[in-house]
Amino acid sequence: MQAIQADNLVVRVGGRKGRDAVNGLSLGLGRGVHGLLGPNGAGKTTLIRTLATVQSPTSGTLSLLGTPAGGKLRPVRRRLGYLPQHFGYYKRFKVREFVEYLAWLKEMPPALIPKAVREALERVGLSDRAEDRMKSLSGGMVRRVGIAQAIVNEPELLLLDEPTVGLDPAQRLRFRELVAELGREACVLISTHLVEDVAAACTDVVLVNEGSLVFQGSPADLATAGTASHVGDSPIERGYTALISAKSTGGAW
Numbered sequence: 001m002q003a004i005q006a007d008n009l010v011v012r013v014g015g016r017k018g019r020d021a022v023n024g025l026s027l028g029l030g031r032g033v034h035g036l037l038g039p040n041g042a043g044k045t046t047l048i049r050t051l052a053t054v055q056s057p058t059s060g061t062l063s064l065l066g067t068p069a070g071g072k073l074r075p076v077r078r079r080l081g082y083l084p085q086h087f088g089y090y091k092r093f094k095v096r097e098f099v100e101y102l103a104w105l106k107e108m109p110p111a112l113i114p115k116a117v118r119e120a121l122e123r124v125g126l127s128d129r130a131e132d133r134m135k136s137l138s139g140g141m142v143r144r145v146g147i148a149q150a151i152v153n154e155p156e157l158l159l160l161d162e163p164t165v166g167l168d169p170a171q172r173l174r175f176r177e178l179v180a181e182l183g184r185e186a187c188v189l190i191s192t193h194l195v196e197d198v199a200a201a202c203t204d205v206v207l208v209n210e211g212s213l214v215f216q217g218s219p220a221d222l223a224t225a226g227t228a229s230h231v232g233d234s235p236i237e238r239g240y241t242a243l244i245s246a247k248s249t250g251g252a253w
């Protein structure tokens with residue numbers, strides 16, 4: 001069973017006058033660390049929100065951990081971890097309280113929560129800040145708390161939207177190790193603009209543009225798509241540029 005199976009998925013956003021941010025996308029993903037790449041507006045956030053069951057598909061079929069997106073989603077949500085691009089919190093929450101609260105929302109058995117929260121904070125290197133208030137943290141630390149809440153229930157499907165924004169170089173390296181560990185057991189999908197993160201941390205690349213799948217394969221395969229004439233600082237960036245420019249209808253930006 002694939003953790004994610006989408007067939008001809010369409011997701012319309014912005015109401016009647018909106019647009020199909022995901023537009024006929026077919027994708028199957030299993031265990032491993034999958035990097036989701038694509039230019040601004042490609043539909044990455046909309047796709048991740050849909051996979052996180054926050055946004056409903058408009059048409060097509062989607063199955064998450066074996067459950068159709070139109071079916072009972074509560075049991076699926078218990079097995080999901082999701083770090084949104086932007087997440088809200090009460091500034092007066094302590095770090096521990098915030099992660100506990102999210103664990104409770106995910107309907108974890110109460111007796112398991114304290115230990116799970118301690119372990120999640122340990123994994124993101126924030127054990128020593130557990131009793132500090134959220135408002136006292138730096139932007140990168142808030143992001144790490146966001147990662148902690150996403151992994152607190154040991155999800156089988158972990159969806160991370162721009163998780164490395166604001167992380168310093170040492171923390172980015174630690175993050176890569178962490179997702180490699182998580183990807184041995186779970187399906188991890190990471191949206192990012194940092195091609196180097198994908199090259200270093202992902203077993204598989206999913207490239208979307210204009211709401212549909214452009215490429216799926218290994219970072220090495222993506223690298224072979226580029227040539228010296230394509231823009232980029234590394235083979236994988238040149239591969240990315242080659243595949244995006246082949247489809248792009250946008251301007252120079």
Ligand SMILES: Nc1ncnc2c1ncn2[C@@H]1O[C@H](COP(=O)(O)OP(=O)(O)OP(=O)(O)O)[C@@H](O)[C@H]1O
Nearest residue numbers: 013014018021038039040041042043044045046047
């Ligand atoms: N609520 C909304 N109302 C109208 N249009 C929207 C809405 N949300 C997204 N869109 C549009 O849908 C398209 C896809 O947006 P989305 O945020 O999914 O892209 P993205 O790949 O995550 O972009 P970025 O890399 O800039 O974060 C964009 O054209 C965006 O303007």
